[in-house]
Every structure is written in C-alpha cells, then in structure tokens.
Amino acid sequence: MSDPETPASPSSALVKSGELPAIGEEVQTFLIADIRGYTAFTHENGDEAGARLVRVFAALAREAVEQQGGAVSELRGDEVLAVFRSPRSALRAAVDLQSRCRQHTEANPHLPLLVGIGLDAGEAVRVEDGVRSGALNLASRLTSLAAPGETFASEGLVHLARRIEGLEYRDCGKVALKGLDRSVQVFLVGGEGDLPAETRRLTAPKGDDAMEAARVVGIVGSGFGFAGVVFDRLLTVGANPVALGAGLVFAVIALLGASRLLRDAERGALLMLVALIGLVFAVGWWALIGAILLLIATGMAVANRKA
DSSP, X not given: OOXXXXXXXXXXXXXXGGGSSOOSSSEEEEEEEEETTHHHHHHHHOHHHHHHHHHHXXXXXXXXXXXXXXXXXXXXXXXEEEEESXXXXXXXXXXXXXXXXXXXXXXXXXXXXXXXXXXXXXXXEEETTEEEOHHHHHHHHHHHHOOTTOXXXXXXXXXXXXXXXXXXXXXXXXXXXXXXXXXXXXXXXXXXXXXXXXXXXXXXXXXXXXXXXXXXXXHHHHHHHHHHHIIIIISSTTOOHHHHHHHHHHHHHHHHHHHHTTTOHHXXXXXXXXXXXXXXXXXXXXXXXXXXXXXXXXXHHHHHHHO
C-alpha cells in the first residue's frame, strides 16, 4: 500500500474537478491502481529506486488510461486514480495496465511492478473545488482486496459494461466491506485466457472479520439474554411481569445492537451497552452469561474501530 511518507490516498481526498471528464448527471467510472509491496521495496532498495519505480508506474498508467479516453486525476506515491466516462473503456485500460506492468517486470525484474486494481462506477457529486462519489470509495475498497496482478470490479460496473471482446469476468463471490451497508458482489477481470483456472473466493479484510466476530458474539449473547429472561422470569412462580417485559426489551435491544455492528459500530456498541445494563438487572444466570458476552462483543467492536 502507500508509502507512509507520501500524501494521503486519493480515494480519501477530493477528486479535482478540473482534471476529470465533464461532470454532470452521467455515470463516471473510477479506477484505482496501487503498487503492492512498495514500502518494502523502498526500504530494501532505497528511496531513489522507489522513485524510479513510481515514475515508471505513472508513465505506464497514463499511457493505458489516456489510450482508452480516460484521465489520470491524481498520482500520489504508489497509487493512481483515473476517471472514465465509459465503463468499458475503464475495464480495457485496467487490463492493459496490468499487461504493461507484467511486461515491464519480466524485462526489469529489479523494478517489479506488482499492481492491484479496483474499479466501480457511479455519479459524482460536486463539492467546492472537487467531487465526491460512493463509487470512488468502493473502488478503493476493491483495490485493497486485490492481490498483485489482480483487477477487481463491482457487480454494478460489470452490469454496465456487459460482455467485452477480449476480456473475461470471474465471479469471486460477495464480501462485506467496512462502511458499506450491504455485501458487494466482486468480479475478477482479465484478458481472455489470462485468468487462473481457479479463482480465489474473497474474504473480508481483517477489520471486517473482527467486526463480524463481534457481531456473532453479540447475537449469541442476545440469545442467552432471551433465555435468561424467559427461564428465570417467565417460568418462576410469581414472576414480575414488569421485570419480564423489561428483560425482553433489553434482550431485543441487544439483538438489534449486535445486528447493527457491521454497518454502524458506534451505535451498535451503544445499543449493546444499554442492553448489558438491562440484562444485568435481570439477574438470571443465563441473562448474566448473555450480559458478559455482550460486554465482550462491545469491547471487540470498540477495539476494532480504534485499530
């Protein structure tokens, strides 16, 4: 990923509107390409070698992008952001860029260009001196998933581009990405006959895995909370209906909090903390076990957000 001494990733910044194709209501396609292992390469070979690698990468990227009618919007460190009017042109440029990088690496093994690429399409919204787009964010997420030599495109982009002569798509399954409400269907893109015989199934980045684990623990804790309330309140002779109702409400809150974790960690953790307090007052053993699990899930979610 990006060298720590370089500016922030272009995916996290405003795209400069003056460097883009005309922005209107039309759909724009965003391509983000990143040199894999750049920081390690620079550390092992020095800053001058790192600078040469970036210069070569920038030249190859600009050639591939402009040949397909796109525009290189930003070059920051080891990452390139390009914008296209045509989804088909963007995919062709991505495959061409990977081909150029492979050829360069074969001819110059001392300057290896191992690149991951992500693409998505969507409308861009003007804000002050630039634009923002959810598609830009998704393209960045897909780039982070790509291994060296891989190009990932969203289902939406593939749907827009349809079949392209000379290109091939492989379904890599759905993956949950941080900050997105729904799992994303991802496709591996390459030249026809160039894709591997077996396509790896994608998994979420470590942060998303940790949040999923917290969600599962929270849901299990909610189940213990339900069981504790039911068995220790409902089945107890002379059970207090107010305590029963309150316990069930807190158990429902816990379940909602656990389910919300992936989409909104802060609110999900807050809901589970509220449920934790309520379930403690249920005093049943099962409810207390549920409360402990909710506390663990909340801690996991908070720790992951700080990481």
